[in-house]
Amino acid sequence: MTPMTEDTVRPATVRPSAPGPGPDGAAPRLGWTLVVPVKPLAEAKSRLAALGALRPRLALAFALDTVAAALACPTVERVLVVGRDPRATGALRALGATVLDDEPGDGLNPALSHGSGAAHRLHPHSPVATLSADLPALRPAELARVLAAALPHGRAFLADTPGTGTVLLAGPPGVPLRPAFGPGSRRRHAAGGAAELRLPDVPSVRRDVDTPEDLADALRLGLGPATGALLRSSMLLPMQATAFTFDPTTRSGSVLLDDGTPVPFDAPAFDAGGLRLLRPGQRLRIRTTGEGAARRVTFLTLPTFPDPESA
Structure with a gap:
């Protein structure tokens, strides 16, 4: 087996793992290394099987949103994805x-x-945390807290929304995490000596998605x-948009999507x-x-009006 080095797991242009001095000689900032496990997409999110072919695509979307939010967190230095699905790993590497x-x-x-051990070896000055890959509502500021x-x-560790599982397990530099994820992991992590983080204002970090009901809750967040x-x-x-222009003579116009x-x-x-008029x-x-440039609106109505295709 090829020996594991910095270059075998990450691009050559990396930030140094050793903490540098803070501004005006202040204490160094310790950037976190987050380890995110990603299952093969064909096997992921089995409890969303009713969604058919959409299920693996949702699993990838969850992971993309999780990793993007983690990378945007100001105290996260790097995200290490552990997985072997080429579609997922390629998309996450691109992020x-x-x-x-x-x-x-x-x-x-x-x-x-495996991932947390590699993180400790490659970045010995960095605290390490594992993070679930199915947090599509994750907010960087909540993760930072x-x-x-x-x-x-x-x-x-941080328990999930139902209070029985775990979404995050963390430790300081060099401390083995000893993960015990799976059903009932909150109890196992507590019994193993990990301190439970009881924070009331981090719902997006707790909200992992396994079921349609979980997804509806994430949508609310x-x-x-x-x-x-x-x-x-x-x-x-x-899909929603904002009316932009309208000509009542031709009954045509344009809308603005939420990205402008x-x-x-x-x-x-x-x-x-x-509709009869539009402003x-x-x-x-x-x-x-x-x-x-070829995109066109084929149907528009007020949010309170019915859509025949969804009836």
Whole structure:
């Protein structure tokens, strides 16, 4: 087996793992290394099987939103993804994550032990935490609060929303994490000596998604861009926009998507929604077709009006 070195698991352009001095000689900032396990997409999220072919795509979207939010967290120095699904690892590497092959190939806890062990060896000055890959509503500021609360402890964990599982297990530099994830992991981590973090204001970190009910709860918190876009494109999440222009003579105009992109509509699209007039600034529920410059609105109505296709 090739010896594990910095270059075997991450690009050559890396930030140094040793902490540097802070401003004006202050104490050095300890950037966290987060270890995120990613299952093969074909095997992930089995309790969302009712969604059919959308299930593996959702698993990837969850991971993309989780890793993107983690990388945006101000106290996270790097994210180490442990997995071997080429589609998932390629997409996560493109976000800026480091990818480590799941050499054990023997389930979640061996993968996490492998990843956290590599993190300790490659970045010995960095505190390390494992983070679930299915947190599509994750907010960087909430994650920062959890990591700050974990830092004073030898080992610490955060329970999931139901209070029986674990979404994050953390430890200071050099301390083995001894992961015990799976059903009932909250009890096992506590029994193993890890301190439980009891924070009331971090719902996006606790909200992992295994079931349709979990996904609905994450939607209430606010989904990340990858998951939100996938659900909208699959018509599982209504797409909304803002009326931008309207000509009552031709019954045509345009809307602005929430990212500011203008998309035109014609008279048949306007007539399909049962509207009589439209004023700029109104919020609308829409359907579209096409991509890029060819994208067009095919249906628009008020959010409170019915959509025949979803009835």
